[in-house]
Amino acid sequence: MRFKRVLQEHLKFILEKEELEILPRGFQSIGSIMILKLDKRLLEKKILIGEACFKIYPYIKSIYLNLGIIKGQMRQPERIEFLMGVDQPIIIHKEHEVKYKLDITKIMFSKGNLKERKFLTTFVKPGEILVDMFAGIGYFSLPIAKHTKVAKIYSIELNPVSFHYLKENIILNHLENKIIPINGDCKVEVRKLSEAGIKADRIVMGVFPAPIEYIEDALTLTKEEGTTIHFEGVVDKYNYVDLFNTFSTIANNNGYLSNLTSERFVKSYGPNLAHVVLDIFVVKNKNHRSINFDI
Ligand SMILES: C[S@@+](CC[C@H](N)C(=O)[O-])C[C@H]1O[C@@H](n2cnc3c(N)ncnc32)[C@H](O)[C@@H]1O
Structure with missing residues (x-):
């Protein structure tokens, strides 16, 4: 919820009141990648929203949009699209001293x-x-x-x-x-x-x-x-x-x-x-x- 409030603050003179209400409450991140899921009524404003996200989180280098769901038995993301920043979806995520290499557009984490x-x-x-x-x-x-x-x-x-x-x-x-x-x-x-x-x-x-x-x-x-x-x-x-x-x-x-x-x-x-x-x-x-x- 904090993310939504901060995003609303950054966009209060840029988006309409109704648009501010439907901003996302959170996002997924993995390393320096942010994956955002936007209400389809906000897709026209995706660049403005992406720019605000970069200002709020300077460590984020790439933003991708999640335009689908995690699908089927193979648990694959349906549609993840590059939005802005560096387009490098293959990353090495480190966790608990383990390195996980994956392509965030093809695999869930x-x-x-x-x-x-x-x-x-x-x-x-x-x-x-x-x-x-x-x-x-x-x-x-x-x-x-x-x-x-x-x-x-x-x-x-x-x-x-x-x-x-x-x-x-x-x-x-x-x-x-x-x-x-x-x-x-x-x-x-x-x-x-x-x-x-x-x-x-x-x-x-x-x-x-x-x-x-x-x-x-x-x-x-x-x-x-x-x-x-x-x-x-x-x-x-x-x-x-x-x-x-x-x-x-x-x-x-x-x-x-x-x-x-x-x-x-x-x-x-x-x-x-x-x-x-x-x-x-x-x-x-x-x-x-x-x-x-x-x-
Ligand atoms: C996404 S993982 C879930 C891992 C873990 N539960 C998690 O949430 O971090 C499940 C994996 O099972 C695989 N899978 C699904 N059905 C399978 C089957 N019949 N035989 C082998 N692998 C299968 C999928 O492709 C997927 O990579």
């Missing part, structure tokens, strides 16, 4: 997940085998590989652009000996890992709205002594239990017991929705008997 990117590393014990099923450019794989004594991370990513940056980021951070990047659909790739005899101590399932249709596949990587799954989802603000129940039912039907060991609120996702992470311990149910309905 959510600053709201910063705490989670750091926090996840605190779970990982020396020698663990990890599978990151929705690796993106290495959002979780890179900090875990950098800050823990993990033995191996299998990082699976479907989108070829994200996969390209995942590979670059592994090299940029000198983590080639810890991360194995795999390009493909994790539904297929997880099964291949499991057929090759790979078992995971930990699985990261970080994609929206919640990777429910991938639970069955993830379970095939469960170790004899159990596996922890970090399961993301968007839920009704005060009800993550339904999401856990869904997980637990699928696990049960497949012969696994699951225990919700902890959960976290990551960020707000609209008025009543929240992005949460559930930490779930799964282990094979030795008493489970599968029933075949052969006729």
Whole structure:
């Protein structure tokens, strides 16, 4: 809200009263890049607004306009257009001693997940085998590989652009000996890992709205002594239990017991929705008997 007030102050003699009212309340930034989302009634005034932003934040070198949404399963920005300043959308963002190279016009980077990117590393014990099923450019794989004594991370990513940056980021951070990047659909790739005899101590399932249709596949990587799954989802603000129940039912039907060991609120996702992470311990149910309905 402070941004809107300061912007209104700068533009009070330039924009109409109604235009001042619909100025954005905030913006996204990554390094020296500002990404602005403007009401379409303000698009004619975008240069004036951009100039005011440069005055308010002298550290900003480039401004891009977000003219769409983050779209689909691959979480790609629909339309990000250069507005003014330096047109250099490929950047190296440093966070938590990790370098993330990405093209901001093609790939999302959510600053709201910063705490989670750091926090996840605190779970990982020396020698663990990890599978990151929705690796993106290495959002979780890179900090875990950098800050823990993990033995191996299998990082699976479907989108070829994200996969390209995942590979670059592994090299940029000198983590080639810890991360194995795999390009493909994790539904297929997880099964291949499991057929090759790979078992995971930990699985990261970080994609929206919640990777429910991938639970069955993830379970095939469960170790004899159990596996922890970090399961993301968007839920009704005060009800993550339904999401856990869904997980637990699928696990049960497949012969696994699951225990919700902890959960976290990551960020707000609209008025009543929240992005949460559930930490779930799964282990094979030795008493489970599968029933075949052969006729
Ligand atoms: C954007 S990341 C989310 C990372 C993290 N949750 C965050 O918010 O920082 C999710 C990634 O999963 C990838 N993805 C979606 N479906 C996939 C699938 N079936 N197999 C592998 N990767 C997939 C997308 O391309 C995307 O890069």
